[in-house]
Amino acid sequence: MIVLKSGQLRERDCRSELDEFASxxxxxxxxxxxxxxxxxxxxxQLILLMGRLVGVEGATQYNNETPIIGKYRADFVVSNDNNSTFAFIEFENAMESSIFTKKINKKTLAHSWSLRFEHGYSQVIDWYHHLHENNGTQNMQAEFGRHNIKYYGALIIGRANSLNKSDCRHRFEKRIECSTIYNKHITCYTFDDLYEEMELEYQILSGFK
Known part of the structure; x- marks a missing residue:
């Protein structure tokens, strides 16, 4: 059975952790x-806010290094209070070469996708396959307390400025926009873009108590 911690977004604590993230x-x-x-x-607070961005409204439970039905492991998991909706999140490093290689392919004049990105993206695809195969089974019931859950996957990787070279930003955005697994997208942010989206979400939620 998945083990989660309880939490609640709080305006002051959330603001403080967002400022620490920026620094x-x-x-x-x-x-x-x-x-x-x-x-x-x-x-x-950052984990819960990240879960909201990935797709969990009313995020109140979370944990790190969490198994997914015994076969895979997510760096972070966030769910709502009745465990009907989950966000499974994979982190990779935040470096210039995390998403695309530094060197241009001389034959095509394009930067190649990095092994780090392909590994992280494939990890989330494996989660989707595994969860899809187990949806409606006793394995799902034993792990999440229900036979069916709504789930989303995310990869957080790299730095935003690394996408400014050549057509990297366009290729990155189109890959995320156009790729689906079982009709599900994989959310993908650089860590800088994650911070910017968190700031926007905080502004939307700034009235919570």
Whole structure:
């Protein structure tokens, strides 16, 4: 059975953790995956807010390093209070070469997709396959307390400025927009874009108590 912690978005705490996130991103150009995981693990407001962006309205439960029906593991999981909707989130590192390689392919004049991006993206695809195959089964009931859940997957990777070269931003956005698995998109943000979207979400929710 999945084990989750209870939480609640609070305006003051959320504001404080968002400011810490902004400072964290400004402090380093390249950030290791372990440093990102440790940073978020200590800040539940950011985890819950991230879950809302991925698709969980009323996000109130979360955890890190959480198994997915025994086969895979998500860096972060966020759900609503009745465990009917889940966000499964994968982190990769935040470096210039996280999404595209630094070097241009001389034969095509295009940057190649990085192995790091392909690994993270494929990880979320594997989650979708696994959850789809188990939806409606006793495995799903045993793991989530119900036979069917609504679920979303996300990959958070890289830095926004790395997409400014050549046509990288356009290719990145089109890949995310046009790719579906079982009619589901995979949410994908750079860490800088994640912060910007969190700020917008905070402004929308700034009236909560």
């Amino acid at each position: 964290f991103l400004l402090a380093g150009k390249d950030i290791k995956e372990t440093d990102l995981l440790d940073f978020f693990e200590a800040r539940p």
